[in-house]
Amino acid sequence: MILYFSATGNNKYVAEQLSKALNEKMVPLKNLVRNKEYTLTVEDGEFFGVVMPTYWEGLPSILLEYLEKADITFKGNNHYCYFVATYGCDYGYILTAAQKEFAKKGIEFDSLYTAKFVDNWSPFYNVKNPEYNRRAEENGERETSELIKRILKREKGFRLPDQMSPMMAAASKANYNRIRKTSFFKLDKNKCIGCGLCEKQCPVEAIKMSDGHPTWVKDKCTLCLGCFHRCPAAAIDYDGGLRNGQYVNKNVVLDV
Helix, strand or coil: CEEECCCCCHHHHHHHHHHHHHCCCEEEHHHHHHCCCCEEEECCCCEEEEEEECECCECCHHHHHHHHHCEEEECCCCCEEEEEEEECCCCCCHHHHHHHHHHCCCCCCCEEEEEECCCCCCCCCCCCCHHHHHHHHHHHHHHHHHHHHHHHCCCCCCCCCCCCCHHHHHHHHHHHHHHCEHHHEEECCCCCCCCCHHHHHCCCCCEEEECCEEEECCCECCCCCHHHHHCCCCCEEECCHHHHCCCCCCCCCCCC
């Protein structure tokens, strides 16, 4: 089983490559949350992998909130558990955070890995250069290929050191919770074509269509920027991020 979350495609790419190599099923976290499915069963001999993006040097809120309710059961005892974090700038504290949060559910990872792709936080990073993006994707693809080789060997004890202290990680998480307010999103109604893709793809159902336009109906979201990056008319902005462009990984078919 490969539990993954992906808004713009990088994590789905990693999950797909793992699925092909390990012959394991992919489980989109977004679907579990939408369908309120909080019971997972890992069969005897099955690998249990988690592939997540790094949000402000830590875990995305959608995963943290899911784990609070989740009941994850392991049948038998012949399992291999691993965690993969994708990131753009740095992976910060996410590996330790993953260990701590999954330990609360009685899950210990045998090894934890990272893969560096495009940093799609457009309010800060520019993603308008296709050549730069492709080089970043190729780096992520190489690192994905290498970590798959390690996982196939059922490697144990591998992980990278934290890039920040627990105090810095706590401050970063507090900032993340502050900027998850949906009031930071802006809609240009003159550009909006009313396709409804933003509503369909929002993993936490924070968007509803009203009179042909999206409306944010929750105070906070997980801040995946899926609505921002995937809007075909570039009608959705977040804190001026459109000035730096939109990005999706074109090597995968994005989830809706």
